[in-house]
Amino acid sequence: MPDSSVSIKDLSFELYISEAQIAARVQEMAAEMKKRYDGQQPIILGVLNGAFVFAADLVRATTFESVISFIKLSSYRGMKSSGQVASVIGLDIDIKGRHVIIVEDIIDTGNTMHSFVPELEALEPASIALASLLVKREALEHDIPIDYVGFEIPNRFVVGYGLDYDGLGRQLKGIYQLAK
Ligand code: 5GP
Numbered sequence: 702m703p704d705s706s707v708s709i710k711d712l713s714f715e716l717y718i719s720e721a722q723i724a725a726r727v728q729e730m731a732a733e734m735k736k737r738y739d740g741q742q743p744i745i746l747g748v749l750n751g752a753f754v755f756a757a758d759l760v761r762a763t764t765f766e767s768v769i770s771f772i773k774l775s776s777y778r779g780m781k782s783s784g785q786v787a788s789v790i791g792l793d794i795d796i797k798g799r800h801v802i803i804v805e806d807i808i809d810t811g812n813t814m815h816s817f818v819p820e821l822e823a824l825e826p827a828s829i830a831l832a833s834l835l836v837k838r839e840a841l842e843h844d845i846p847i848d849y850v851g852f853e854i855p856n857r858f859v860v861g862y863g864l865d866y867d868g869l870g871r872q873l874k875g876i877y878q879l880a881k
């Protein structure tokens with residue numbers, strides 16, 4: 702059994718979504734994607750760092766061919782977390798005319814995707830879909846269509862399964878929520 706609570710630095714977290722629950726949901730998401738992408742060879746574009754675990758599991762749950770690539774979005778972190786995307790690093794494949802699935806770990810305010818999706822659209826892909834393991838619906842500040850949602854979660858900080866607190870906790874197999 703995994704620990705039901707963990708401490709990272711100064712904070713305590715409690716198990717919120719188990720490894721088994723995540724695995725079951727990832728299978729369902731892959732099956733849902735198959736309906737649209739079978740035979741299409743989409744580009745699966747994982748957003749580093751957080752989505753590396755989800756992307757790896759999701760790709761292995763799919764039964765259609767895809768091309769996988771990763772990008773990193775660096776945002777200006779000034780006085781306020783504006784979420785404005787400053788630059789896209791590592792988009793080294795031509796997406797023109799291709800179907801693209803952006804794979805995110807979590808969508809919170811939606812600022813990141815709100816600025817990134819138009820940048821991607823400018824490169825003229827055939828289509829863009831967004832898949833996020835987690836969505837904090839209450840925190841969303843933009844009307845962004847999210848095509849594939851793993852879990853809708855409350856507006857509380859989570860770690861694990863690729864998500865970090867100050868660089869730590871990504872190795873946890875489940876998703877842990879900040880303890881009250
Ligand atoms: P957004 O631009 O949608 O507000 O946030 C996107 C990014 O904020 C995510 O990709 C993630 O890096 C970070 N983030 C938002 N909420 C959480 C959370 O609860 N836990 C962790 N570890 N990162 C989060």
Ligand code: MG
Binds near residue numbers: 749750752805806807
């Ligand atoms: Mg992310």
